[in-house]
Amino acid sequence: MLDFRGTALAAFFxxxxxxxxxxxxxxxxxIFLVASVAVTKHGYEEKRELGxxxxxxxxxxxxxxGIVPVVCAYLSPTIxxxxxxxxxxxxxxxxxxxxxxxxxxxxxxxxxxxxxxxxVSGAITPFGTIxxxxxxxxxxxxxxxxxxxxxxxxxxxxxIVGFSGSLADSVFGVxxxxxxxxxxxxxxxxxxxxxxxxxxxx
Numbered sequence: 243m244l245d246f247r248g249t250a251l252a253a254f255f256x257x258x259x260x261x262x263x264x265x266x267x268x269x270x271x272x273i274f275l276v277a278s279v280a281v282t283k284h285g286y287e288e289k290r291e292l293g294x295x296x297x298x299x300x301x302x303x304x305x306x307x308g309i310v311p312v313v314c315a316y317l318s319p320t321i322x323x324x325x326x327x328x329x330x331x332x333x334x335x336x337x338x339x340x341x342x343x344x345x346x347x348x349x350x351x352x353x354x355x356x357x358x359x360x361x362v363s364g365a366i367t368p369f370g371t372i373x374x375x376x377x378x379x380x381x382x383x384x385x386x387x388x389x390x391x392x393x394x395x396x397x398x399x400x401x402i403v404g405f406s407g408s409l410a411d412s413v414f415g416v417x418x419x420x421x422x423x424x425x426x427x428x429x430x431x432x433x434x435x436x437x438x439x440x441x442x443x444x
Contacts, residue, residue, distance in 0.1 A: 247301040255308040262315040266388045267326055271311060273384050274334045277377065281341040306426040307333045310433035321441055323389075328440020329433040331381040331400050332407020336432045338377030339408050343370015353416040363415030363428065378404025396444070403443055407436030 244252060252275070259267040311333075314325040343349070346369035348357045358365050382400030385391065411432035418428050 244304065245300050248299055248304045251301045251304045252308065255304065255312050258312045259315050262312070263318055263323070263326060266385075267311070267315050267318075267323075269388065270327070270330050270381060270384060271308070273381065274307075274330055274337070277334060277380060278337045278341075281338055281373075281377075284342065285345040302426045303429070306429035307433060310430065310437050314437050324440040324444035325437040326440070327381065327385055327400060328403045328407070328436040328438075328444060330436070331378040331404030331440070332411075332432050332436025333429065334381050335374040335378040335404040335408035335436075336411045336429065339366070339370040339374035339412070342373040343367040346370065351416070352412055353419075363418045363425065364412060365415070366412050374408040375401055375405045378402075378408070399444060400440075403436055403439045406439055407432045410435040 256268055256271060259271055310329045311326050314321065314329055318326060343366065344360045346367045349360060349362065349365035349367045349370070350356065351358045351362070351365045353364060379397060379401040381404060382397035385400060386394065386397050391397075411428050414423065414428045414431045417423055418425065
């Protein structure tokens with residue numbers, strides 16, 4: 243799913259996460275990667291017919307999704323683990339929303355509230371919204387198990403944080419469609435939102 247430079251950067255980020263935060267940070271990112279491949283390949287035929295299937299992603303995509311968790315991991319001795327968790331929950335939620343939501347109903351633009359073609363940034367579907375929350379909950383459950391948390395409500399809160407980051411991605415996707423920014427910048431905003439909310443709420 244990644245080209246050579248994307249794979250190299252992903253490997254570097256993985257080593258950085260392991261170095262700065264231990265195996266838990268690395269495993270969380272691996273869960274994101276595996277889940278991303280799964281939801282990207284789901285509905286492959288339909289996505290290909292729609293012209294929205296992305297077979298191979300480059301270093302820009304890896305950078306947009308990975309740089310915020312790595313920076314937060316570096317700062318984790320000061321800011322704690324939750325910004326890392328929040329950022330990964332957010333990018334996972336966004337991946338679930340975009341890759342699964344596109345297979346459901348006609349999306350609505352957040353700017354005009356009118357139907358738009360599938361694959362357009364800044365649009366949402368009911369199913370994609372639900373899947374977004376589920377993607378964030380996947381990270382929440384993983385954290386609950388890995389860190390031996392005792393408060394199950396933390397899982398729900400992680401889900402809310404991740405979902406909020408994905409929603410921010412959709413909102414800024416409106417500007418992307420206007421020619422302001424691109425997919426990488428909206429993905430980065432998604433991760434930053436998750437990191438900030440993770441620090442404030444978790």
